Amino acid sequence: MERINNPYRPIEAEVLKVITETPTIKTIHFKPKEPIRFATGQFVEITIPGVGEAPFTPSSPPSEKETMQVSVMKVGKVTDKIHELKKGDAIGVRGPFGNGYPVDEFKGKEILVVGGGCGFAPLRSLMYEFFDRSGQLKKLFFRGGCKTPKELVYHDETKEWAKRKDLNLKLTVDAADSSWKGNVGVVTTILDDVKMDYKKGIGVVCGPPIMMKFATKKLLHMGFKEDNIYLSMEKNMSCGIGKCGHCRLGTYYACKDGPVFKYSEIKKLPEIWD
Amino acid sequence: MKYITFHNLAKLLDALKEDYRVFVPVKKSESGDYPIKKGAQRFYKEYDKFSDDIIIGEVRPFEPLKAFFVSAREKVADNFSPEVPHTKDKPFALVGVKNCDLKQGFKVQDHVFNNHDFQDPFYIKNREENLIIAADCTCAIDTCFCLATGNQPYPEENFDINLSSVGDGFIVEAAPTRRAQKFMDKYHSLFDIAKDYQLNERKEQRQKVIKKVEENIKENNIPSYDTLKEDIIKKNWDSDVWLDESKTCVECAACTIICPTCHCFLLYDQKDKEKMERLRIWDSCMIKDYARVAGGANPRPKLWMRLRNRFEKKFDFFPKVGGFYACTGCGRCISACPAMIDIREVLVRLVKGNGKNK
Ligand SMILES: Cc1cc2nc3c(=O)[nH]c(=O)nc-3n(C[C@H](O)[C@H](O)[C@H](O)COP(=O)(O)OP(=O)(O)OC[C@H]3O[C@@H](n4cnc5c(N)ncnc54)[C@H](O)[C@@H]3O)c2cc1C
Ligand code: SF4
Ligand code: SF4
Ligand code: FES
Numbered sequence: 207m208e209r210i211n212n213p214y215r216p217i218e219a220e221v222l223k224v225i226t227e228t229p230t231i232k233t234i235h236f237k238p239k240e241p242i243r244f245a246t247g248q249f250v251e252i253t254i255p256g257v258g259e260a261p262f263t264p265s266s267p268p269s270e271k272e273t274m275q276v277s278v279m280k281v282g283k284v285t286d287k288i289h290e291l292k293k294g295d296a297i298g299v300r301g302p303f304g305n306g307y308p309v310d311e312f313k314g315k316e317i318l319v320v321g322g323g324c325g326f327a328p329l330r331s332l333m334y335e336f337f338d339r340s341g342q343l344k345k346l347f348f349r350g351g352c353k354t355p356k357e358l359v360y361h362d363e364t365k366e367w368a369k370r371k372d373l374n375l376k377l378t379v380d381a382a383d384s385s386w387k388g389n390v391g392v393v394t395t396i397l398d399d400v401k402m403d404y405k406k407g408i409g410v411v412c413g414p415p416i417m418m419k420f421a422t423k424k425l426l427h428m429g430f431k432e433d434n435i436y437l438s439m440e441k442n443m444s445c446g447i448g449k450c451g452h453c454r455l456g457t458y459y460a461c462k463d464g465p466v467f468k469y470s471e472i473k474k475l476p477e478i479w480d
Numbered sequence: 481m482k483y484i485t486f487h488n489l490a491k492l493l494d495a496l497k498e499d500y501r502v503f504v505p506v507k508k509s510e511s512g513d514y515p516i517k518k519g520a521q522r523f524y525k526e527y528d529k530f531s532d533d534i535i536i537g538e539v540r541p542f543e544p545l546k547a548f549f550v551s552a553r554e555k556v557a558d559n560f561s562p563e564v565p566h567t568k569d570k571p572f573a574l575v576g577v578k579n580c581d582l583k584q585g586f587k588v589q590d591h592v593f594n595n596h597d598f599q600d601p602f603y604i605k606n607r608e609e610n611l612i613i614a615a616d617c618t619c620a621i622d623t624c625f626c627l628a629t630g631n632q633p634y635p636e637e638n639f640d641i642n643l644s645s646v647g648d649g650f651i652v653e654a655a656p657t658r659r660a661q662k663f664m665d666k667y668h669s670l671f672d673i674a675k676d677y678q679l680n681e682r683k684e685q686r687q688k689v690i691k692k693v694e695e696n697i698k699e700n701n702i703p704s705y706d707t708l709k710e711d712i713i714k715k716n717w718d719s720d721v722w723l724d725e726s727k728t729c730v731e732c733a734a735c736t737i738i739c740p741t742c743h744c745f746l747l748y749d750q751k752d753k754e755k756m757e758r759l760r761i762w763d764s765c766m767i768k769d770y771a772r773v774a775g776g777a778n779p780r781p782k783l784w785m786r787l788r789n790r791f792e793k794k795f796d797f798f799p800k801v802g803g804f805y806a807c808t809g810c811g812r813c814i815s816a817c818p819a820m821i822d823i824r825e826v827l828v829r830l831v832k833g834n835g836k837n838k
Binding site: 211212213214215216217218239253255256257258259260281282285298415440441442444445447448449450451452454456457462476477480 | 557598751770771772779800
């Protein structure tokens with residue numbers, strides 16, 4: 207038999223560094239023993255040996271070639287163990303899977319990126335990709351929201367981003383504390399001052415389902431075209447390669463045909479926000 | 481076309497044991513006594529020597545053929561090792577395989593596991609190395625409705641060798657492949673030339689079974705291949721039929737496990753001493769946690785939604801992405817379901833349904 211790759215085998219990777227972003231989110235820096243090239247928005251399956259696997263979108267940019275990062279929220283069996291990782295530990299990586307963002311098609315366009323909660327992770331990779339291609343975009347806006355200032359990821363980085371000339375950035379929290387000087391309210395409340403030609407603009411939305419639902423509605427209301435709104439769909443996944451059936455979304459598999467979809471592709475499908 | 485006697489078939493199966501693990505369908509009565517009770521199912525048994533309980537003809541065994549191509553539980557990765565497990569396993573020779581499994585069953589499984597994006601090395605090995613000695617159905621049981629989903633009750637494709645029971649032996653048809661020709665050459669001394677009257681007998685026998693399946697279809701008002709096409713899922717999306725049909729469901733997943741087209745699985749990791757071992761185990765969309773995501777959100781929390789999803793996958797998803805139904809008409813799910821949910825009745829209601837509640 208001709209040798210076929212085993213798509214279920216994880217590649218070994220060494221944990222280089224673990225950063226605590228918030229009480230529930232940690233960023234893991236790791237180095238796969240065989241190089242893994244990915245496009246921003248694609249995802250990988252991370253294995254904790256003997257415990258299980260879970261899908262994550264790298265939060266590092268594709269231009270970082272030797273190492274990768276994932277930012278992981280602690281929510282269950284595998285993610286609990288990911289939060290226990292320390293430098294030198296061995297993990298497994300499979301991937302990359304899925305389609306990623308069509309970044310080349312964004313050239314010369316005005317772009318609004320809307321993120322919520324842990325949806326920041328893939329968007330961080332995308333933002334660095336945009337920064338790497340600085341000058342290619344006409345305008346770039348970032349609007350991010352999370353529940354409280356404590357839960358805001360990439361705190362120091364977003365401060366740096368705020369200084370950039372090629373980016374208009376604004377953040378909001380649902381509930382402020384004494385440290386917070388910015389906007390209070392859900393992310394859809396900070397979209398009105400985004401000045402661009404909505405009819406030609408590109409919207410990229412990533413976050414919890416409920417946030418994506420309302421942000422999409424808002425963008426449509428502002429005048430964005432259904433074809434120009436990109437959503438990243440999180441479904442239950444196991445194989446990552448369109449075989450196990452778990453992530454089916456109408457006639458698509460989110461792992462293979464997504465996780466990034468245009469709103470126009472999925473708007474008629476049932477169960478998209480559930 | 482060739483002919484083989486019962487006696488020589490036994491010799492053939494004995495010889496195959498050298499290169500293959502040979503599996504044959506057997507029928508057992510619960511008491512072990514003969515004659516066998518009506519309604520007894522056929523099961524695959526590993527062949528050792530020829531015995532009276534071996535049934536080459538009749539209808540499909542209870543286990544779906546897929547079990548020999550994607551097993552219910554198998555190791556798919558050993559720690560980080562690039563070695564593909566199971567590559568050296570002895571292949572199977574599967575005897576008495578019926579067309580519902582062969583044609584429609586493989587259509588679906590090939591579409592899933594042998595597509596161009598990502599090929600499954602385990603499935604492909606099995607597909608390349610397993611030998612299939614198919615057989616005509618010599619009868620149809622009440623639950624058979626293969627003609628309605630586009631399958632004849634005799635092997636049409638995907639076999640190496642086909643056996644059609646005539647008189648005291650079988651007509652032997654070899655597929656037009658190199659492998660089948662090699663097989664015929666290797667065992668040529670066991671075969672005779674088939675006579676015209678034997679070929680006629682095969683023709684008549686096939687017509688008889690077709691008639692029985694047609695009667696089944698008529699008796700149960702099973703919708704024709706064409707009416708199934710009328711977007712039956714979409715137009716019944718909000719219908720009561722789902723809740724109504726799922727009322728007795730106990731979420732056992734038997735219908736999907738036994739189905740020759742269902743392919744869902746879960747990768748499950750466990751510790752093997754200090755290393756990890758990744759298993760692939762069959763999963764079922766009827767189980768509540770199947771689509772649950774971390775945090776507890778579930779797109780299909782109710783049983784009726786999962787029943788609808790099962791039908792959507794079979795009669796909407798696969799027709800749209802592959803151009804075929806993911807149902808072979810084998811009727812296994814009808815016999816397997818402890819809640820007596822009958823796919824034929826559901827289909828009748830879907831075709832009749834107009835989207836409104838009853
Ligand atoms: C494309 C995509 C990208 C994502 N990106 C990110 C990201 O960047 N950051 C982030 O924090 N989250 C991300 N998520 C969500 C993340 O995948 C989930 O939070 C994670 O799967 C939770 O896993 P858990 O085991 O901790 O949770 P649990 O609730 O314990 O389990 C979740 C799932 O894992 C299955 N499972 C349980 N045990 C095993 C086992 N032994 N083997 C195999 N499976 C098992 C369960 O069936 C269940 O479906 C992403 C999800 C998707 C689909
Ligand atoms: S749905 Fe039922 S009748 Fe159809 S192939 Fe599956 S088990 Fe057979
Ligand atoms: S469904 Fe058709 S092919 Fe399958 S066992 Fe019954 S008669 Fe034979
Ligand atoms: S994760 Fe298995 S099909 Fe998408």
